[in-house]
Amino acid sequence: MLLDALGLDAFYGQSQVLHGCSIDVAEGECLALLGRNGVGKTTLVHALGGLHPVKRGTVTFAGTDITAMPPEKRLRAGITLVPQGHRVFRSLTVAENLQVSLRPPGSDGWTMDDVFDRFPILHERSTQVAGRLSGGQQQMLSVARAMLGNGRLMLMDEPAEGLDPQRVALIGSIIKELKQRGTSVLLVEQRVSFATGVADRVSFMNRGEVTDTLGIATVREDPTIVTRQLGLVAS
Ligand SMILES: Nc1ncnc2c1ncn2[C@@H]1O[C@H](COP(=O)(O)OP(=O)(O)O)[C@@H](O)[C@H]1O
Numbered sequence: 466m467l468l469d470a471l472g473l474d475a476f477y478g479q480s481q482v483l484h485g486c487s488i489d490v491a492e493g494e495c496l497a498l499l500g501r502n503g504v505g506k507t508t509l510v511h512a513l514g515g516l517h518p519v520k521r522g523t524v525t526f527a528g529t530d531i532t533a534m535p536p537e538k539r540l541r542a543g544i545t546l547v548p549q550g551h552r553v554f555r556s557l558t559v560a561e562n563l564q565v566s567l568r569p570p571g572s573d574g575w576t577m578d579d580v581f582d583r584f585p586i587l588h589e590r591s592t593q594v595a596g597r598l599s600g601g602q603q604q605m606l607s608v609a610r611a612m613l614g615n616g617r618l619m620l621m622d623e624p625a626e627g628l629d630p631q632r633v634a635l636i637g638s639i640i641k642e643l644k645q646r647g648t649s650v651l652l653v654e655q656r657v658s659f660a661t662g663v664a665d666r667v668s669f670m671n672r673g674e675v676t677d678t679l680g681i682a683t684v685r686e687d688p689t690i691v692t693r694q695l696g697l698v699a700s
């Protein structure tokens with residue numbers, strides 16, 4: 466496995482949010498992580514990106530224990546992040562936002578031209594400050610920034626949130642292209658149909674832990690599995 470997180474506990478103050486949470490992502494796959502609001506998906510993504518401390522458990526990435534590694538170092542090691550809720554540098558221009566994210570693309574990586582080609586609107590708006598973009602455009606910028614990080618694993622926290630169907634489809638095609646280029650994706654999603662359309666496996670999260678992981682063929686054969694898995698949360 467490229468990423469292997471085992472038995473993570475995480476807290477906000479006294480309140481425990483991750484309870485022995487384990488998840489793994491294989492080389493070149495898209496793993497969708499589904500779960501209702503508040504089960505701890507974002508906290509898990511932050512723990513994997515080094516933005517939230519874990520009290521217990523280990524995170525291994527490409528064979529290295531990164532549990533105590535700070536976020537900048539994880540980024541350099543190849544873990545990129547699309548945070549929930551289109552976070553960009555609002556006072557920098559679109560081009561500056563992209564330039565600060567750019568890491569050497571190597572032979573198969575993303576260049577500025579590549580992202581301008583996939584997101585023409587970012588090219589058109591490249592000299593505007595990012596804070597003046599619409600929410601959807603900022604989300605595109607956030608995804609583009611993560612692409613230019615040229616990592617081996619992209620953590621995407623609800624990248625399709627608030628986007629129109631055309632842009633959701635664009636994010637889907639970007640995920641497929643990332644996989645073709647050998648980048649793994651951990652996709653946190655609420656939109657089940659979008660997630661199951663691009664994922665190779667699906668993990669279900671309930672109250673701070675991953676309770677089940679299924680191959681995509683199993684999920685597509687019987688879509689009621691998803692409702693039942695997510696329904697467990699309500700009980
Ligand atoms: N900064 C915070 N301080 C205290 N509690 C938080 C904070 N962020 C999230 N929580 C709580 O932690 C739980 C998990 O939140 P989160 O990881 O954002 O879940 P999800 O992404 O699945 O919606 C929720 O109960 C939420 O209220």
Ligand SMILES: [Mg+2]
Pocket residue numbers: 506507508549622
């Ligand atoms: Mg969240």
